[in-house]
Amino acid sequence: MASDAPDDEATITPRDNGPYFVIGSVKLVDLEGKPIPYEGRLALCRCGHSGTKPICDGSHRDSGFESVVRA
Numbered sequence: 001m002a003s004d005a006p007d008d009e010a011t012i013t014p015r016d017n018g019p020y021f022v023i024g025s026v027k028l029v030d031l032e033g034k035p036i037p038y039e040g041r042l043a044l045c046r047c048g049h050s051g052t053k054p055i056c057d058g059s060h061r062d063s064g065f066e067s068v069v070r071a
């Protein structure tokens, strides 16, 4: 899928029935500005069932979460 974002900008893609995939360099911080560590590709929970919020832990698969986003 083509993106209109410049190469130096992150791209966030809502996955079908799953998390937001973040591609590119981003800094994930809490409300106090403290870094929230993550490894590898960043996937942000949007189902509300992750035990590691805001990072997706795969719980959406067993929760029945459904969301398909198309522009």
Ligand code: FES
Residues within 6 Å of the ligand: 018, 019, 020, 044, 045, 046, 047, 048, 049, 050, 051, 055, 056, 057, 058, 059, 060, 061
């Ligand atoms: S989207 Fe994966 S655990 Fe919520």
